[in-house]
Amino acid sequence: MRIRDLFYETFSAIQANRGRSLLTILGIVIGIAAVISMTALIDGVKASLVGELGLSQSRTVMIDCWPGREVTMDDIDALEAGMSDDYEFITVASYNSGTISNGVTEEQGTLLGVEPDYFEAMGTKAIAGRLIMQSEEGAGSRVILLDQTIANRMWGSEDAAVGQSVHIGNDDYTVVGVVGGSGMMSGQSFVPLSTMQKRMSGNSGVSQIIGFAREGTDMDGIAARTESHLRSYFNLPEEDPSSPDGSSYYIGVTTMASVIEQLDSTMGAFQALMTCVAGVSLVVGGIGIMNMMLTNVTERIREIGLRKALGARRADITWQFLLESITLCLVGGAFGIILGYAGANVLAQFASLSSEIGGMSVTPVISPTAVGLASGICVGIGVLFGFYPAWRAARLDPVESLRYQ
Amino acid sequence: MASHVIHAEKVCRIYSSAAGLTPALRGVSLDVERGEFLAIMGPSGSGKSTLMSILGCLDRPTSGLYLLEGIDVSKLTDDELAHVRSTRLGFVFQSFNLLPRATVLRNVMLPLVYSRGSTADRELRAWQALAEVGLPESLYTHRSNELSGGQMQRVAIARALVNDPALILADEPTGNLDSATGELVMRTFRRMQERGKTVVLITHDSSVAGWADRVVHIRDGRLLSDEQERAYVASLAQREREALVGTQEVTSA
Numbered sequence: 148m149r150i151r152d153l154f155y156e157t158f159s160a161i162q163a164n165r166g167r168s169l170l171t172i173l174g175i176v177i178g179i180a181a182v183i184s185m186t187a188l189i190d191g192v193k194a195s196l197v198g199e200l201g202l203s204q205s206r207t208v209m210i211d212c213w214p215g216r217e218v219t220m221d222d223i224d225a226l227e228a229g230m231s232d233d234y235e236f237i238t239v240a241s242y243n244s245g246t247i248s249n250g251v252t253e254e255q256g257t258l259l260g261v262e263p264d265y266f267e268a269m270g271t272k273a274i275a276g277r278l279i280m281q282s283e284e285g286a287g288s289r290v291i292l293l294d295q296t297i298a299n300r301m302w303g304s305e306d307a308a309v310g311q312s313v314h315i316g317n318d319d320y321t322v323v324g325v326v327g328g329s330g331m332m333s334g335q336s337f338v339p340l341s342t343m344q345k346r347m348s349g350n351s352g353v354s355q356i357i358g359f360a361r362e363g364t365d366m367d368g369i370a371a372r373t374e375s376h377l378r379s380y381f382n383l384p385e386e387d388p389s390s391p392d393g394s395s396y397y398i399g400v401t402t403m404a405s406v407i408e409q410l411d412s413t414m415g416a417f418q419a420l421m422t423c424v425a426g427v428s429l430v431v432g433g434i435g436i437m438n439m440m441l442t443n444v445t446e447r448i449r450e451i452g453l454r455k456a457l458g459a460r461r462a463d464i465t466w467q468f469l470l471e472s473i474t475l476c477l478v479g480g481a482f483g484i485i486l487g488y489a490g491a492n493v494l495a496q497f498a499s500l501s502s503e504i505g506g507m508s509v510t511p512v513i514s515p516t517a518v519g520l521a522s523g524i525c526v527g528i529g530v531l532f533g534f535y536p537a538w539r540a541a542r543l544d545p546v547e548s549l550r551y552q
Numbered sequence: 553m554a555s556h557v558i559h560a561e562k563v564c565r566i567y568s569s570a571a572g573l574t575p576a577l578r579g580v581s582l583d584v585e586r587g588e589f590l591a592i593m594g595p596s597g598s599g600k601s602t603l604m605s606i607l608g609c610l611d612r613p614t615s616g617l618y619l620l621e622g623i624d625v626s627k628l629t630d631d632e633l634a635h636v637r638s639t640r641l642g643f644v645f646q647s648f649n650l651l652p653r654a655t656v657l658r659n660v661m662l663p664l665v666y667s668r669g670s671t672a673d674r675e676l677r678a679w680q681a682l683a684e685v686g687l688p689e690s691l692y693t694h695r696s697n698e699l700s701g702g703q704m705q706r707v708a709i710a711r712a713l714v715n716d717p718a719l720i721l722a723d724e725p726t727g728n729l730d731s732a733t734g735e736l737v738m739r740t741f742r743r744m745q746e747r748g749k750t751v752v753l754i755t756h757d758s759s760v761a762g763w764a765d766r767v768v769h770i771r772d773g774r775l776l777s778d779e780q781e782r783a784y785v786a787s788l789a790q791r792e793r794e795a796l797v798g799t800q801e802v803t804s805a
């Protein structure tokens with residue numbers, strides 16, 4: 148029997164039993180929908196976290212350092228010199244807040260004074276114009292990299308903002324570029340660190356220390372080395388006090404790689420739960436398929452007898468029924484994939500509505516791997532649960548089958 | 553012996569069912585030569601369909617020997633038997649056994665699906681076979697459950713011819729046909745015979761049997777030649793007369 152004939156038989160059989168087939172594949176539809184919505188959501192959450200938090204910067208190390216006194220640029224230089232084997236560079240940010248105005252509108256914003264290295268370490272990209280340059284940091288230029296929201300409120304678009312000037316305190320700053328970012332990164336504008344130190348009052352000093360590891364460095368090792376280096380540099384004991392307060396001290400080193408790992412393990416628990424749900428409905432669906440195929444075989448005993456009498460071999464009959472159950476499962480899988488993505492989109496909508504403050508938007512990700520996996524599962528179930536009915540059909544005796552009423 | 557398409561020796565077929573054992577064939581011996589047209593006649597329940605199943609390699613004898621074209625069928629595996637059926641045999645079933653939802657053409661093409669020949673000329677061969685049995689072309693694309701009994705029977709015959717089989721086995725192929733269409737079908741079988749095919753057909757109708765070269769009779773699972781059949785019928789009539797006389801004696805007494 149040729150492949151084409153097999154498909155012909157399969158489709159005409161399913162066509163003839165449309166209603167019953169649709170009901171039978173519901174279990175498969177639900178199971179596959181669970182698999183797909185789960186992977187789509189997890190991948191979507193991962194993608195948005197990675198995008199928004201700059202988690203893609205796997206060589207970035209966040210160093211939280213409160214040794215009980217002000218951290219100075221000299222401390223940073225000493226740290227950089229002491230750990231030059233590990234770090235390509237160490238950069239800092241200084242926080243300030245202020246009123247930014249363009250003469251018409253006034254906006255409250257967070258200002259970060261940064262060295263240009265900072266952008267490389269954090270993976271910051273300008274969505275219009277450009278980033279702050281090293282020469283501007285050296286000269287203490289009055290330039291600003293403006294937050295997207297502020298730029299939009301002031302001039303209507305990011306591109307219109309570039310080249311404009313804004314007042315902060317008594318000074319005018321030229322907008323060289325606009326940065327985007329939602330969630331944690333939103334509402335931040337950047338000026339050169341030297342400019343901030345010279346011209347703005349109420350600076351927080353060194354409020355954020357960021358290291359950029361050398362290519363190929365072991366990230367767990369670098370975190371441990373940095374922590375012990377800092378403890379010995381500031382003469383601090385091995386352990387931080389259990390409840391840190393203002394007068395106390397704290398050293399914490401976090402690599403972005405470890406944040407991603409942690410995220411993976413949280414997602415893993417969710418994934419395990421959904422896998423159970425999917426597994427149960429797939430098994431139930433598979434049993435439904437088997438039941439329907441057994442009914443099919445019984446209903447079509449005379450047809451099977453006839454086919455055997457006309458020369459069908461066991462393999463021909465086995466394949467005919469096996470292909471039918473595989474096709475049913477695949478059709479169920481196709482519906483499940485569509486339903487799964489639709490469900491994931493609805494869930495994502497709810498998720499972004501409820502976390503409006505964070506403003507994190509999750510876009511479900513359609514991955515070829517997930518679709519491939521789902522199709523593979525469907526074929527597997529079709530074979531597993533379709534084999535017994537097909538085998539029974541193939542073993543029927545032609546004479547007795549032809550006499551069957 | 554090689555020229556014998558069918559060589560059966562003391563073939564027995566005993567059915568076992570919940571009701572007990574039913575010996576449907578009790579030592580049937582039969583030789584059919586290549587190109588012969590044989591008719592088998594017998595009353596209902598005498599074992600005609602059982603014999604056809606065995607001759608058509610659908611069933612195996614409980615005991616006895618059956619050689620089809622010199623090959624001992626009982627030594628073949630199921631798949632080898634299937635191959636023999638799809639390439640050497642054309643079978644017309646007593647109850648047509650068409651696929652009800654498939655079209656007439658698809659039904660006729662079904663044996664070609666399993667004979668692994670080329671797919672290109674399938675439809676052409678189905679058309680030729682349907683033309684042989686004189687089915688109107690307008691019906692070819694109808695579903696087979698939309699046909700009359702006689703039309704279904706002709707589709708079933710066309711399906712048996714489509715593989716160009718060496719041996720055609722037909723179980724009451726004219727049972728549902730009017731005499732004109734029946735004659736057309738018998739002419740078809742004769743044409744097949746003229747092309748070198750062997751035809752074995754079962755019938756109740758002695759005018760249909762008249763088309764055959766040779767007629768054998770079957771009673772209670774045993775084959776009888778024409779003379780034996782006449783003797784049997786005569787003895788049966790004799791016994792009936794005696795029985796009748798017996799009852800008259802009883803009533804007069």
Ligand SMILES: Nc1ncnc2c1ncn2[C@@H]1O[C@H](COP(=O)(O)OP(=O)(O)OP(=O)(O)O)[C@@H](O)[C@H]1O
Binds near residue numbers: 550568574599
């Ligand atoms: N599968 C079976 N199981 C048990 N008994 C059977 C079976 N098939 C046939 N028989 C019995 O064998 C005998 C012969 O049956 P068969 O079908 O060969 O008769 P037939 O000559 O074809 O009759 P008809 O002219 O009515 O078709 C009958 O008595 C029948 O009851």
Ligand SMILES: [Mg+2]
Binds near residue numbers: 600601602646723
């Ligand atoms: Mg019969």
